[in-house]
Amino acid sequence: MNRSVRSVATAIAVGFAVYFAARAVWWTVQPSAPLLMVAAIVLYLVVIIASVLVDGPIGVRLPAWWGGIAIATGIVVPVLVSASLLPAHRTEPFATWFIGGVGLLAVVCIVRRRPVVGWLVMVVLIVTSSIYLGPLIALELGLVGSIMWAVVAHLLVLFWDRAVKDTEHLADMQRAVSAWHATQLVRQRERRVRVQYALGAAGPVLTKTIASGGQLTDDDRLEARLAEGRLRDELRGASLLNDAVRGAIHDVRLRGTAVTVFDEGGLDELDESRRDEIRNELADVISRAQAERVIIRAARDAQTAVTVVGRTGAGDSSDDDAVGLWHEIPRERRTDAAS
Incomplete structure (x- = not known):
């Protein structure tokens, strides 16, 4: 023109x-x-x-x-x-x-x-x-x-x-509207996926509970606790999860470890390849955890993307002696093996 x-x-x-x-x-x-x-x-x-x-x-x-x-x-x-x-x-x-x-x-x-x-x-x-x-x-x-x-x-x-x-x-406004619309579509798809996952995880347990009139065996109760944990993980830390992380969390819960996941935006603004690396490292850390309780937190920090804390015993959260595992995953790729 x-x-x-x-x-x-x-x-x-x-x-x-x-x-x-x-x-x-x-x-x-x-x-x-x-x-x-x-x-x-x-x-x-x-x-x-x-x-x-x-x-x-x-x-x-x-x-x-x-x-x-x-x-x-x-x-x-x-x-x-x-x-x-x-x-x-x-x-x-x-x-x-x-x-x-x-x-x-x-x-x-x-x-x-x-x-x-x-x-x-x-x-x-x-x-x-x-x-x-x-x-x-x-x-x-x-x-x-x-x-x-x-x-x-x-x-x-x-x-x-x-x-x-x-x-x-006007062109900038149109691009912004298009981006917002695309974001809403992505969020809608994510919500549908979460709902489908919730139905898949909790549906069989709820069906069995209703069918048995609330009379559950020990295996049924364990399955219910695992389903509840999976639902909490999806709601609180969906961006931290992939198949490897889900599998590692499931395995340590079967060993009796309580796992809590908090996603506060630690993986925001990272490219997808770096996110995959962080998730894979997180899965490896969780699979080797021997603590009674594992807390996974992805806070907004300039240096650290994910922090994994493993606690032993029933000490207070401020009791350093109760901390048996402390692992930080940086936002940027490590440049040397020592880190």
Whole structure:
């Protein structure tokens, strides 16, 4: 879209530049110094076409150094044209082409995101045309039109930039809405998976309990406790679990170890490969645990992703002697074997 708009604007600017140059050579009166007139025409065409076509360092914006050339051209062209004609001939139609031509140069500078340069070109045009033609005559012969072109060009650029910013803002909002919608879909799928898992884990136990009228054997009670633990794990620490971790927790619970899982966002912002590594290491730690109670906690910490604490005996949580296992899994991959 931007390329097509720029192509159209370039074609229009070049077309007007050629029109003013053609008007300049349509002499109805012989200039007293034709070489000066030709020099003005050639200089104007070179600068205006270059101003339209030259690429800036930042997209459509003209290079800063080119602004000096444009301002100098705005001064030199009226001087050369006026010097090539006798004072009586300076109001001829072909002699006043520089008013529209230099005005077009100012418009090009404004459109190319150099408004200060464009208005300086317009100022020097007003000054030089007023000196050689007189202020009122210059206004009558096209200076008003050149000023209006510059004003309209400036307003269009402002409105265009505002429209571009609004479009980008709307695009950002659309992306945010799409991301939120995708997140909600993922959460819905996760909730469905949790519900299905809960039904799969607790359904058979509940069915057996109802069928037996609450008269459960020791094996049935153990199965119920294991099902309850699995449900708690899924609710409290789903991101910490994979098949290996679930299997390790199940095995240590069969040995009589109480396992508690807390997920407080310790794995957030980690890539999936690092999460898999953490889960596999966690499964290995749990499978080797000999404590009576194992607490697995994934807290938001800059260094540690998961902390595994194993307690023996019935000591208070502040009793260091009751801690039989302490293992920290860092958020980043270990760089040496000692860690």
